[in-house]
Every structure is written in structure tokens, then in C-alpha cells.
Amino acid sequence: MIGYYLRLALRSFRRAPGLTALMVSAIAIGIAACIVTLTVYHGMANNPIWWKNGELYAVTVNPSTPNRTREAGLPAYGPGQLAYDDATYLFGSSIPKRKALLTFLFGSISGAPDQTRPLPTMTRATTAGFFRMFAVPFRYGGPWSKAADRGPEPVMVLSGRENHKLFGGADSVGRTLLWSGHRFRVVGVLAPWHPLPRFYDLSAGNGGAFARPAGAFIPFQWGPVLGDWPAGDLSCDTHGSSTTPTTYQELLGSSCTWIGLWVELPTPAAQRHFLAFMQAYAANQRAAGRFQAVNTHLWTVSQWLTLHHVVSHRSGLLVNLAFALLAVCLINTLGILLAKFLRGAPVAGVRRALGASRRQIFAQHLVEAGAVSLAGAVLGLALSAAGLAGVRLMYRGSSAAYGKFAHFDAIGLAWAVALAFVSTIVAGLYPAWRIGRRAPATYLKSQ
Amino acid sequence: MLEMHNISKVYRTDMIETHALREFSLQVAAGEFVAVSGPSGSGKTTFLNVAGLLETFDGGTYRLDGQDVSGLSDNARARIRNEKIGFVFQSFNLIADLDIFDNVDVPLRYRRMKADERKARITNSLELVGLTSRMRHLPSQLSGGQQQRAAIARAIAGDPALILADEPTGNLDSLMARQIMGLLEKINSMGTTVVLVTHDPELARRAQRNIHVIDGLVADTVAPSDPAARGPHGQTHAESAVD
Numbered sequence: 193m194i195g196y197y198l199r200l201a202l203r204s205f206r207r208a209p210g211l212t213a214l215m216v217s218a219i220a221i222g223i224a225a226c227i228v229t230l231t232v233y234h235g236m237a238n239n240p241i242w243w244k245n246g247e248l249y250a251v252t253v254n255p256s257t258p259n260r261t262r263e264a265g266l267p268a269y270g271p272g273q274l275a276y277d278d279a280t281y282l283f284g285s286s287i288p289k290r291k292a293l294l295t296f297l298f299g300s301i302s303g304a305p306d307q308t309r310p311l312p313t314m315t316r317a318t319t320a321g322f323f324r325m326f327a328v329p330f331r332y333g334g335p336w337s338k339a340a341d342r343g344p345e346p347v348m349v350l351s352g353r354e355n356h357k358l359f360g361g362a363d364s365v366g367r368t369l370l371w372s373g374h375r376f377r378v379v380g381v382l383a384p385w386h387p388l389p390r391f392y393d394l395s396a397g398n399g400g401a402f403a404r405p406a407g408a409f410i411p412f413q414w415g416p417v418l419g420d421w422p423a424g425d426l427s428c429d430t431h432g433s434s435t436t437p438t439t440y441q442e443l444l445g446s447s448c449t450w451i452g453l454w455v456e457l458p459t460p461a462a463q464r465h466f467l468a469f470m471q472a473y474a475a476n477q478r479a480a481g482r483f484q485a486v487n488t489h490l491w492t493v494s495q496w497l498t499l500h501h502v503v504s505h506r507s508g509l510l511v512n513l514a515f516a517l518l519a520v521c522l523i524n525t526l527g528i529l530l531a532k533f534l535r536g537a538p539v540a541g542v543r544r545a546l547g548a549s550r551r552q553i554f555a556q557h558l559v560e561a562g563a564v565s566l567a568g569a570v571l572g573l574a575l576s577a578a579g580l581a582g583v584r585l586m587y588r589g590s591s592a593a594y595g596k597f598a599h600f601d602a603i604g605l606a607w608a609v610a611l612a613f614v615s616t617i618v619a620g621l622y623p624a625w626r627i628g629r630r631a632p633a634t635y636l637k638s639q
Numbered sequence: 640m641l642e643m644h645n646i647s648k649v650y651r652t653d654m655i656e657t658h659a660l661r662e663f664s665l666q667v668a669a670g671e672f673v674a675v676s677g678p679s680g681s682g683k684t685t686f687l688n689v690a691g692l693l694e695t696f697d698g699g700t701y702r703l704d705g706q707d708v709s710g711l712s713d714n715a716r717a718r719i720r721n722e723k724i725g726f727v728f729q730s731f732n733l734i735a736d737l738d739i740f741d742n743v744d745v746p747l748r749y750r751r752m753k754a755d756e757r758k759a760r761i762t763n764s765l766e767l768v769g770l771t772s773r774m775r776h777l778p779s780q781l782s783g784g785q786q787q788r789a790a791i792a793r794a795i796a797g798d799p800a801l802i803l804a805d806e807p808t809g810n811l812d813s814l815m816a817r818q819i820m821g822l823l824e825k826i827n828s829m830g831t832t833v834v835l836v837t838h839d840p841e842l843a844r845r846a847q848r849n850i851h852v853i854d855g856l857v858a859d860t861v862a863p864s865d866p867a868a869r870g871p872h873g874q875t876h877a878e879s880a881v882d
Contacts, residue, residue, distance in 0.1 A: 196748055203736050542732045545693055546793070547721020547749040550713045633693040636732065 197559035204560055211532060215525045219568025222518030223611045224575035229514040230607055239494050240387035250496045251453040253278050253474060254487035269489050271427055271449040279451040287466045288455035290321035293412045294393060295451050296424030299372040304358035311357060316406035317415045325456045326392055333365035333380035344411035348376040354407035355381045391493050393452060394500040397425030401502045416444060426450040522618045530623040533557055537627055544632030554628035561620020569612030640801060640832045641667040646699035648685055659685040660855040667834060672827045674846035675836045682855035683836045691724050691803045692716045704800055721749050725794030729806035731786040733778040740774040743793045764792040768822060784815035791822055802833045820845055
């Protein structure tokens with residue numbers, strides 16, 4: 193009977209093409225608005241390393257009292273980065289399976305064949321665990337060893353983009369480059385890698401959640417060895433003290449925060465042990481008078497993204513508005529369908545007299561409502577694709593993240609199907625139910 | 640075929656109760672041609688709606704083709720309407736945007752017949768009413784008489800045991816009316832029971848039995864061929880009431 197009902201629905205559409213177009217357009221606009229905003233929202237809220245969500249943790253240590261923290265304008269958990277002393281001490285723990293210190297240095301690379309000018313490069317100073325812990329893919333070579341961290345050895349990993357600029361994309365492993373005048377040996381070249389959001393470093397001063405990964409990676413200890421000041425976020429107001437270090441040695445001994453610490457704790461026991469280790473450290477520091485409070489935390493990637501409001505309130509609001517628009521469109525469609533079905537009630541009465549059951553009349557009208565919703569969803573998909581292209585065009589060359597996520601994907605398609613189904617239920621169920629309820633004789637009289 | 644005993648039907652609003660049928664009893668034998676007449680508001684159409692299971696009733700018993708139909712589910716009532724009853728309405732009630740073939744097809748669709756069998760039945764019934772050449776016409780492209788013949792084709796396509804006709808000639812001129820009556824008589828002669836509601840005494844006289852309804856009650860039953868039942872001017876009691 194579904195085929196028969198579909199034929200009847202098509203006849204019904206032909207009978208009132210204007211009304212049909214109005215309903216389909218309303219649903220399409222509502223669905224398109226939802227898909228465009230949801231696609232961008234989903235991309236921004238994405239956890240790019242979801243499979244390790246219960247294993248990777250960002251470490252925070254807040255040495256200040258809640259009042260001091262508030263006065264400093266920081267969230268309750270304190271600064272998102274750590275001071276050198278705290279970071280290096282916690283990094284020394286053997287509890288984590290893997291661990292990484294992170295900061296940004298600014299350098300310039302030279303010494304590549306045919307290179308005429310130094311290449312300014314944002315450089316990630318980190319530790320060997322960074323690469324395996326964050327599942328960083330390599331095109332050539334691999335990460336440096338833990339021993340290289342301790343040296344530190346003059347080793348470097350290049351991003352694929354930087355390698356292309358310097359070596360035309362060729363395997364540069366084993367080549368020597370000058371980084372800010374110091375010789376480094378290339379040990380690895382990354383395959384294309386651009387996690388969005390850049391979950392491991394969300395600091396606005398480091399480019400924010402949607403910035404590209406660094407162009408080069410060197411062992412963390414090269415910063416202290418070379419006395420190279422961090423090029424990213426550096427905050428010296430965490431203790432309520434306004435003392436600002438003037439030399440690199442002062443920076444290392446200060447409570448200024450500029451280092452990120454991530455640990456991989458694959459088991460609940462490891463998590464408990466490391467948290468206890470952190471708390472013991474903080475308690476010890478408080479006893480020594482360096483800390484004012486014990487306030488340590490481990491954050492999963494998802495929690496970290498939420499804490500940093502990676503998905504802006506504006507994006508969330510837009511999604512809500514899009515759904516509100518869809519609701520308005522569906523209510524309008526419901527009204528039109530109801531009027532249309534009730535106008536056709538005498539015909540339904542005739543069908544009932546000729547042997548259609550209430551359920552069959554309901555099914556016939558639900559199929560018609562479903563066909564309207566399906567057509568709306570198909571048109572909505574086309575409008576969504578156009579809308580996403582428009583977003584890409586609008587944010588082309590802009591630092592805003594929206595354009596990066598404005599690509600149609602399976603999630604968008606799934607949303608369209610789901611929204612079409614919901615549209616059928618919302619807009620079609622009641623009119624179809626209404627038309628099936630009345631006794632056939634009622635409508636035959638009005639025929 | 641149709642046995643009603645003390646059927647009552649009351650329409651209620653917040654303010655008013657209208658007794659459309661009260662202690663309405665009637666028996667129609669299989670193969671009979673019965674005319675039901677009465678003044679406007681007497682309950683003729685209510686009787687037809689109840690008889691056709693288009694409306695429920697409040698009291699009494701009703702057996703159709705030997706089956707007690709009180710308390711049946713909507714599905715069961717729809718199935719009986721589809722398989723045992725054919726309706727012919729005064730205003731034809733053809734579906735405007737379906738052609739004649741598809742209109743006749745409607746009850747067969749709900750019976751879930753195979754396409755071949757549906758096609759054979761549609762063709763046969765359109766042949767019987769003489770509309771084979773018009774099967775792809777829309778109702779609006781046919782005359783009133785042709786539309787009513789199409790409605791009759793639709794009523795008989797499912798081979799029902801009972802035809803319920805509500806003023807089938809009410810919208811037709813006398814020539815067309817006679818044609819339609821002839822058609823109904825032809826269908827009756829093939830064994831189908833016909834119950835006809837009409838205001839027209841001439842048509843009522845052509846039935847085997849006239850039932851006269853007043854205020855929801857069967858007031859009189861007359862066989863037109865019975866001379867004793869005729870009034871001083873030769874008309875039946877039923878005709879007197881209609882006039």
C-alpha cells in the first residue's frame with residue numbers, strides 16, 4: 193500500500209503545487225539552517241583524539257587561594273600552564289606511561305639547500321613523549337629518544353609543510369639545519385597533521401585552539417640551555433605577585449606559568465596515583481610557603497576543551513536559533529498540512545465508506561507528510577551544501593575557525609535524515625491522526 | 640441479509656439530544672430490493688449510515704449477513720464495508736482528481752487484491768454500466784448520469800452482497816434517473832440485495848417493498864403490488880407520506 197499512498201501523495205502535491213512548494217521550502221530552510229550550524233558546531237566541539245579521552249590528561253596546579261585566583265581573573269582551577277619548577281618536578285614522575293612538556297619558541301631556520309633567506313618558524317619545544325602520546329604521524333624518520341631530551345641533543349622534527357618549504361618535500365632525515373644559529377639534525381618529518389581543535393595547546397597567546405601545529409619541534413631543554421624566552425603565553429600574576437623576571441634564570445625560578453604538561457595515564461590506578469603525587473607535591477609546597485593552597489587537577493581532553501570554551505557561546509546560541517527556526521518552520525508546515533488534510537476530509541470520508549480503516553487513512557496521510565519532509569530534507573541538503581560553501585567563502589583567509597569546519601560530512605547527512613524524520617513526526621502526525629479520527633459519515637454529509 | 644432489531648441512535652450536543660432512530664426494526668432478505676422513504680429528518684440517512692456501518696448505534700441489535708456487527712472494531716467494520724457493502728450516494732462522491740478507472744479501483748485497493756484481478760473487476764463493472772470508453776476520464780469530464788453510473792461501478796466492483804443507495808437519482812433528470820434505476824434493478828436481478836433511500840414515489844414503487852420511516856421509526860411497510868395497500872387515489876401509504 194505504501195506505493196499507492198505515495199502515488200496519492202504525488203497527486204495531492206500536483207493538486208496544490210504552491211502549498212507543497214511552501215511546505216517543502218519551509219522544512220528545507222529549517223533543516224539547512226540546522227545542518228550548517230551543527231556542522232560548524234560539531235567540528236569545533238570535536239575531540240580529535242577521542243579514542244584516548246580516558247587516558248590523556250592535562251595537568252593544572254593552582255598555587256593560590258580561591259580569593260587570589262578570582263582577583264587574578266583566573267578560573268577556579270588556576271592557570272592553564274605551569275611554572276618551570278612545578279612542571280619539571282611533576283614531569284619527573286615515573287607514574288605516567290608517557291608525558292610531555294610543551295612551550296613555544298620562536299626561531300628561524302636556515303641552511304637548507306637553495307635556501308636564500310632564513311625561514312621564521314614557530315617551534316614547539318617539547319619532550320619525546322609528545323609524538324607517541326598525541327599519535328603524531330610521521331612521513332619520514334621518527335621522534336627523538338628520551339635520551340635526547342636529557343642531553344639535550346640537537347635534534348629536530350619538521351612539519352610536512354616546513355619540510356616542503358625547505359627541502360621540496362624530500363626526505364630530509366639526517367640533514368643538518370641551523371635553528372636560530374645552532375646546528376640541529378633532522379630526525380623526523382611529519383605527515384600532514386592538523387588536529388582541530390589543537391587540543392594540547394589552547395592558549396590564546398599560542399595561536400588559540402584552531403591554530404596550525406608548529407613548523408618545527410626541538411627538545412624542551414633547549415629553551416633553558418639557550419636561554420630562549422618562550423614565545424607563547426607567559427603569565428606572572430598567578431600568586432598575586434607582580435614581580436616580573438628580567439633574566440632567563442629568574443624566569444626559571446619564578447612562579448610565572450608558561451609550560452604545558454600532559455600525561456598519559458591508561459589505568460584508573462595510574463590516575464589515582466598521579467593525582468596523589470600531585471597533591472603531595474602541592475601540600476609540600478604549601479608547607480614550604482611557596483603555595484597558598486592545594487588545588488591540583490587532571491583534565492581529560494573533552495574536559496579541557498570545555499574548560500577553555502573552545503565552542504564559543506555564540507556558536508551554541510546559533511545552533512539553538514537554528515533549531516528554533518526549524519521549529520517555527522515545522523509549526524507552519526503542521527498548520528498548512530492540517531488545513532490541507534481537513535479540506536480533503538470528505539475524500540477521506542469516501543475512502544472510509546469504501547473500506548479504508550482508520551489506520552489506513554492515517555498511514556496514507558502520514559506518507560504524504562513524510563514525502564513533504566523527505567523532499568524538504570533533500571532540498572535542505574542542497575541548501576546546506578550551498579550554505580557551507582558560503583561560510584567557507586565568507587571566512588576565507590580569516591583567522592576565525594568557522595570556515596575550517598564548513599564541510600559537508602556524514603554527520604550532516606545523518607542530521608538531515610534525523611531532522612526529516614522528526615519533521616514528519618512533528619508536522620504530519622497530528623494532522624494525519626485528526627483526519628483518521630472522525631466517523632466517515634460526518635464527512636460524507638459535507639461532500 | 641439485514642436484520643435490525645430495536646436499533647436506537649441518539650445525536651447529543653451539550654444542549655440537545657436528538658433521537659434519530661428509536662426502536663427501529665427491519666429485516667431485508669437476501670436478494671430483495673427495498674425502498675426506504677420518509678420526510679426530511681425522519682431518519683432515513685441515519686438508518687443508511689447505521690446499516691452501512693458508517694456510524695455506530697446506541698442500542699438494539701444488528702446482524703448483517705448473519706454476523707452481529709455491534710461492538711466490532713474499526714478495522715472489522717472497515718473490512719465489512721469493503722467486502723459486503725457497496726455505497727451509491729446522491730452526490731456521487733467520486734474522487735475528483737482520480738479518473739474513473741482509479742475511482743473504481745479504490746475499494747479494491749483496500750482489499751489488497753492483485754493488480755490483474757483489480758483490472759479485470761474494474762473493466763467488468765465499467766462494462767456493466769457502459770462506461771468502458773470513459774475509464775480514463777476525470778469525473779468532471781462526465782455528465783451527472785455518467786458519474787452516477789461510475790459510482791455504481793465502484794459500488795459493485797467488489798461484488799458486495801448489499802448495495803445501499805442514498806437518493807441516487809436526486810441530482811439527475813428523470814431520464815437519467817430511470818436509467819440509474821434500471822441499472823440498480825439489473826444489479827438486483829443478479830442477486831445483490833439493494834436498499835434504496837428515495838423521495839421519489841415513482842422510484843419507490845419500482846422496489847419490491849417500501850419502508851416508510853417517520854421520526855426514526857418504521858411507520859409502514861408496503862408491497863407496491865398489494866392493491867389493499869393502495870390509498871383512495873391509488874397510491875401507497877408510503878407515497879401519501881412522501882407527497
